[in-house]
Amino acid sequence: xxxxxxxxxxxxxxxxxxxxxxxxxxxxxxxxxxxxxxxxxxxxxxxxxxxxxxxxxxxxxxxxxxxxxxxxxxxxxxxxxxxxxxxxxxxxxxx
Numbered sequence: 001x002x003x004x005x006x007x008x009x010x011x012x013x014x015x016x017x018x019x020x021x022x023x024x025x026x027x028x029x030x031x032x033x034x035x036x037x038x039x040x041x042x043x044x045x046x047x048x049x050x051x052x053x054x055x056x057x058x059x060x061x062x063x064x065x066x067x068x069x070x071x072x073x074x075x076x077x078x079x080x081x082x083x084x085x086x087x088x089x090x091x092x093x094x095x
Contacts, residue, residue, distance in 0.1 A: 001035055001036070001037050001038070001061065001062070001063050001064070001087070002037075002038040002039075002040050002061070002062045002064070003015065003016075003019070003037075003038070003039050003040065003059060003060070003061050003062075004040050004042050004049075004052070004055050004058050004059060004060040004061075004062070005039060005040070005041060005042065005058055005059050006041060006042050006043050006058055007041065007043070009058050009059065011058070011059055011075060011076035012058055012059040012076070014076045015059045015061075015076040016039075018076070018079040018083075019079070022079040022080065022084075024079055024080040024084045025079055025083070025084055028084050028087060028088065032091055035091075042055070042058055052069075054069075054072065057074040057075065058074075059074075059075065059076055060072060060073065060074050061073045061083065061087075063087060063090045063091070070090050070093070071086065071087070071089075071090030073086055
């Protein structure tokens, strides 16, 4: 799972705070302990950004299975009502 962000982006900061404070997200991680999490600063990782031209809005959250993107979420949405349920669906469909 990768979160694309920038230090100047206020929605990115809100999303980061949600990831850090969300018990719903922590429960998700406990259920999916094999998930690797990456935070990609779009201003510092130009090579990665060239590979992911679909990232035109930040923050963006992408889920990869076997190196292939299976889910993308743009913007700062509710962790418990939008992001975690979408991540659950993406992981269950990928299995």
